[in-house]
Amino acid sequence: MAKDDTTIDARPPRKRDAAATRQRILDAGKAAFAEHGFAGARIDQIARAAEANIQMIYRYFGGKEELYLTALADTYAGIRVLERQLDLGALPPADGMRRLVEFTFDYLRDNPQFVAMIRNENMAHGRFVRNLPAVSDSALPLVETIEDLLRRGRASGDFRIEIDPPQLYVTIRSLCIIHLAQRDTLSVMFKRDLGAPDWLAARRVHVVDVVLTFLMADRTR
Amino acid sequence: MAKDDTTIDARPPRKRDAAATRQRILDAGKAAFAEHGFAGARIDQIARAAEANIQMIYRYFGGKEELYLTALADTYAGIRVLERQLDLGALPPADGMRRLVEFTFDYLRDNPQFVAMIRNENMAHGRFVRNLPAVSDSALPLVETIEDLLRRGRASGDFRIEIDPPQLYVTIRSLCIIHLAQRDTLSVMFKRDLGAPDWLAARRVHVVDVVLTFLMADRTR
Amino acid sequence: MAKDDTTIDARPPRKRDAAATRQRILDAGKAAFAEHGFAGARIDQIARAAEANIQMIYRYFGGKEELYLTALADTYAGIRVLERQLDLGALPPADGMRRLVEFTFDYLRDNPQFVAMIRNENMAHGRFVRNLPAVSDSALPLVETIEDLLRRGRASGDFRIEIDPPQLYVTIRSLCIIHLAQRDTLSVMFKRDLGAPDWLAARRVHVVDVVLTFLMADRTR
Amino acid sequence: MAKDDTTIDARPPRKRDAAATRQRILDAGKAAFAEHGFAGARIDQIARAAEANIQMIYRYFGGKEELYLTALADTYAGIRVLERQLDLGALPPADGMRRLVEFTFDYLRDNPQFVAMIRNENMAHGRFVRNLPAVSDSALPLVETIEDLLRRGRASGDFRIEIDPPQLYVTIRSLCIIHLAQRDTLSVMFKRDLGAPDWLAARRVHVVDVVLTFLMADRTR
DNA sequence: GATGAATGAGCTTTCATTCAT
DNA sequence: TATGAATGAAAGCTCATTCAT
Numbered sequence: 001m002a003k004d005d006t007t008i009d010a011r012p013p014r015k016r017d018a019a020a021t022r023q024r025i026l027d028a029g030k031a032a033f034a035e036h037g038f039a040g041a042r043i044d045q046i047a048r049a050a051e052a053n054i055q056m057i058y059r060y061f062g063g064k065e066e067l068y069l070t071a072l073a074d075t076y077a078g079i080r081v082l083e084r085q086l087d088l089g090a091l092p093p094a095d096g097m098r099r100l101v102e103f104t105f106d107y108l109r110d111n112p113q114f115v116a117m118i119r120n121e122n123m124a125h126g127r128f129v130r131n132l133p134a135v136s137d138s139a140l141p142l143v144e145t146i147e148d149l150l151r152r153g154r155a156s157g158d159f160r161i162e163i164d165p166p167q168l169y170v171t172i173r174s175l176c177i178i179h180l181a182q183r184d185t186l187s188v189m190f191k192r193d194l195g196a197p198d199w200l201a202a203r204r205v206h207v208v209d210v211v212l213t214f215l216m217a218d219r220t221r
Numbered sequence: 222m223a224k225d226d227t228t229i230d231a232r233p234p235r236k237r238d239a240a241a242t243r244q245r246i247l248d249a250g251k252a253a254f255a256e257h258g259f260a261g262a263r264i265d266q267i268a269r270a271a272e273a274n275i276q277m278i279y280r281y282f283g284g285k286e287e288l289y290l291t292a293l294a295d296t297y298a299g300i301r302v303l304e305r306q307l308d309l310g311a312l313p314p315a316d317g318m319r320r321l322v323e324f325t326f327d328y329l330r331d332n333p334q335f336v337a338m339i340r341n342e343n344m345a346h347g348r349f350v351r352n353l354p355a356v357s358d359s360a361l362p363l364v365e366t367i368e369d370l371l372r373r374g375r376a377s378g379d380f381r382i383e384i385d386p387p388q389l390y391v392t393i394r395s396l397c398i399i400h401l402a403q404r405d406t407l408s409v410m411f412k413r414d415l416g417a418p419d420w421l422a423a424r425r426v427h428v429v430d431v432v433l434t435f436l437m438a439d440r441t442r
Numbered sequence: 443m444a445k446d447d448t449t450i451d452a453r454p455p456r457k458r459d460a461a462a463t464r465q466r467i468l469d470a471g472k473a474a475f476a477e478h479g480f481a482g483a484r485i486d487q488i489a490r491a492a493e494a495n496i497q498m499i500y501r502y503f504g505g506k507e508e509l510y511l512t513a514l515a516d517t518y519a520g521i522r523v524l525e526r527q528l529d530l531g532a533l534p535p536a537d538g539m540r541r542l543v544e545f546t547f548d549y550l551r552d553n554p555q556f557v558a559m560i561r562n563e564n565m566a567h568g569r570f571v572r573n574l575p576a577v578s579d580s581a582l583p584l585v586e587t588i589e590d591l592l593r594r595g596r597a598s599g600d601f602r603i604e605i606d607p608p609q610l611y612v613t614i615r616s617l618c619i620i621h622l623a624q625r626d627t628l629s630v631m632f633k634r635d636l637g638a639p640d641w642l643a644a645r646r647v648h649v650v651d652v653v654l655t656f657l658m659a660d661r662t663r
Numbered sequence: 664m665a666k667d668d669t670t671i672d673a674r675p676p677r678k679r680d681a682a683a684t685r686q687r688i689l690d691a692g693k694a695a696f697a698e699h700g701f702a703g704a705r706i707d708q709i710a711r712a713a714e715a716n717i718q719m720i721y722r723y724f725g726g727k728e729e730l731y732l733t734a735l736a737d738t739y740a741g742i743r744v745l746e747r748q749l750d751l752g753a754l755p756p757a758d759g760m761r762r763l764v765e766f767t768f769d770y771l772r773d774n775p776q777f778v779a780m781i782r783n784e785n786m787a788h789g790r791f792v793r794n795l796p797a798v799s800d801s802a803l804p805l806v807e808t809i810e811d812l813l814r815r816g817r818a819s820g821d822f823r824i825e826i827d828p829p830q831l832y833v834t835i836r837s838l839c840i841i842h843l844a845q846r847d848t849l850s851v852m853f854k855r856d857l858g859a860p861d862w863l864a865a866r867r868v869h870v871v872d873v874v875l876t877f878l879m880a881d882r883t884r
Numbered sequence: 885g886a887t888g889a890a891t892g893a894g895c896t897t898t899c900a901t902t903c904a905t
Numbered sequence: 906t907a908t909g910a911a912t913g914a915a916a917g918c919t920c921a922t923t924c925a926t
Contacts, residue, residue, distance in 0.1 A: 043896060064895095
């Protein structure tokens with residue numbers, strides 16, 4: 001009946017591993033903040049979810065705010081690492097751009113906590129994110145990547161437009177994130193679930209199409 | 222008897238106009254919810270901003286939640302009305318589409334409370350918006366408008382692509398709203414203010430370009 | 443038996459008198475702070491003692507610290523008023539001095555909260571008292587009174603010593619307060635209760651004797 | 664194997680000396696209790712100040728309360744020892760009395776922790792001090808000393824007054840301690856620092872004068 | 885219609901203390 | 906002997922809400 005026949009109590013006696021406890025708290029915090037925002041997340045609920053107790057949050061992080069900051073930094077760290085591993089320099093520009101869009105789309109789709117944290121931050125008017133170097137420095141490599149793709153694309157004749165890299169990235173980001181960041185309102189509006197797999201698949205194709213068409217279309221005719 | 226009409230009363234001119242008081246509360250509520258979200262907004266602060274007192278909120282709306290719901294409905298009502306007045310049927314399809322994009326862009330730019338309420342709702346997983354017919358019914362005329370534009374555009378040869386109207390609208394919405402909904406994080410990321418007038422002007426041109434290019438580009442070559 | 447025969451419940455239904463509630467809280471606060479010090483006093487216990495609830499403390503005073511400050515100021519206000527009513531100018535200098543000492547002795551004996559608050563403040567290194575004008579200005583009239591007595595005493599030949607008024611007042615204060623401020627330690631030390639009426643009576647005589655002898659003794663012989 | 668005697672160990676020289684650790688904790692405790700009182704002192708802060716950790720406090724003393732008791736007893740032990748070494752029996756009565764007052768004055772001035780602990784105890788209504796034989800027995804030799812001085816003084820004609828020895832000692836103590844025990848309130852009141860060296864020097868002279876004048880004055884004239 | 889008084893519920897944070905190695 | 910991990914209990918404070926004029 002219990003999950004284990006031989007032991008009476010399935011629960012582990014007591015975790016005495018600081019790193020593990022800290023990590024469980026951080027994970028629980030990320031989940032809670034993503035789900036409820038900074039103000040809405042409850043410190044005792046995070047502790048319970050982490051199978052720890054409240055005081056451990058204070059011991060390991062200092063307080064709710066510090067835990068949030070850590071969760072935020074940790075969340076941003078994820079995409080940063082992957083973006084750097086992309087290595088689009090070896091691909092033909094159109095392929096590289098397609099790859100970048102798809103990566104962005106997939107990453108956001110697969111990391112709802114990241115999307116949620118972005119929302120939190122904008123709700124708080126960037127109060128915390130403003131002090132995270134991980135965020136304010138995250139654009140540079142990305143912009144350089146895009147710049148390189150655009151340059152090579154124009155050189156090869158694939159891309160026929162001059163475009164500010166940040167402008168382009170904002171567009172890519174917007175196309176890839178809107179159905180996640182505003183999933184509920186849009187889903188109600190269109191009476192379909194914008195998080196459903198088939199819809200996501202269709203949108204992925206569409207988004208790539210929009211971006212590449214924009215870059216490659218012949219406007220001279 | 223007590224209050225004498227002819228004497229100058231030292232007391233501040235207490236508004237005895239129920240409708241006006243109600244409206245002031247609603248406006249203050251919309252501002253507060255937009256600024257701080259549902260959880261973050263303070264009922265007493267709303268009362269003070271409305272130059273009313275807390276109990277009036279309960280009298281006129283029933284509670285914080287009901288006030289929020291009213292504020293939400295009211296906020297959504299605004300765009301609905303304007304969307305219906307658009308009357309794009311008379312314009313050539315490309316012009317109509319440009320008009321639609323520009324209207325969307327401008328409306329969102331000029332109504333930050335609307336953008337903020339969308340964020341609130343998605344943070345709350347659509348808890349309130351789900352029950353607002355004003356929202357769930359708002360897409361229909363829009364979809365019909367787009368359908369009409371697309372049909373006419375394909376007929377005229379201007380538009381060379383088959384596209385699901387909701388998909389297109391999500392794209393338009395995304396391009397027009399991202400720099401507002403995620404203004405703070407993107408501004409930190411790119412070290413520039415995405416709410417600045419010149420940036421907005423540039424983006425407006427870009428957004429129209431992206432949409433129209435997508436629809437009009439010749440993919441056959 | 444109960445205060446009213448016809449009602450079942452003797453408790454008043456609910457106090458709706460703001461001033462009375464505020465006063466009850468202040469009184470309870472003064473008692474609690476005197477008894478347990480700032481850190482030791484409990485906000486909920488004060489509320490209960492005042493037959494109010496915690497939130498009223500915040501409503502009327504702003505917080506524990508502000509309540510303490512008010513209690514402190516209020517406590518100091520008491521002696522200030524009485525000191526000003528002393529009017530020793532009409533008495534012969536020796537009588538005036540005796541009167542001052544006796545007043546000081548009696549006031550301190552009859553106002554244990556004042557003595558306790560002095561202790562609190564010194565324990566807190568004057569953190570709160572420093573910002574109370576009621577305290578820092580309280581010495582001036584007193585010093586002037588003493589100065590007048592000393593001048594007149596020297597002129598009449600009753601007092602045969604030159605003495606700094608603050609120095610004298612510190613001595614008077616010390617003689618009158620020590621058995622109260624350090625009642626417990628001294629009582630343990632001497633195995634008798636220094637708060638007992640007969641001991642107090644004896645000390646009162648002694649204290650007056652010490653001060654007057656000091657002022658009037660003939661040191662020339 | 665692990666720890667090598669001949670190699671320089673990078674680790675800080677961990678004290679493996681139980682007695683030394685205990686002493687450091689006790690010293691830190693005395694300082695902390697003197698500074699902040701029993702309730703205000705923090706157990707972890709004491710541990711840190713002692714360069715030990717919290718658990719050592721429990722190991723060596725049993726808990727906060729027991730540490731406080733030990734600190735209290737230790738503090739009282741100091742003055743006891745010195746008082747016994749005074750040996751005033753060899754001095755002429757007036758000189759002996761002067762010596763007693765000066766010793767009391769100097770000891771209190773130089774041992775602020777003692778003054779502070781007295782305050783703590785009176786704040787706690789003697790809860791701890793009551794059970795310390797070191798305190799309740801401390802008066803006896805002192806009273807005997809004073810009795811001897813008074814007897815000899817009256818015999819020699821130097822002292823012209825009958826006075827209860829405890830009464831006199833309370834007066835001496837009061838004159839010597841007030842500016843220390845109530846330094847902050849009195850300093851604020853008189854707008855001068857009662858702990859300043861020159862003020863202390865002046866008071867020392869004054870205090871001796873008050874006591875000796877009281878004892879030696881001719882009241883018969 | 886409007887307002888001061890009162891309250892229930894909950895939240896973050898702190899502190900002394902004990903457990904396990 | 907020493908230390909990192911964990912916990913029970915409570916404290917101060919805030920917020921939405923209702924009561925009584």
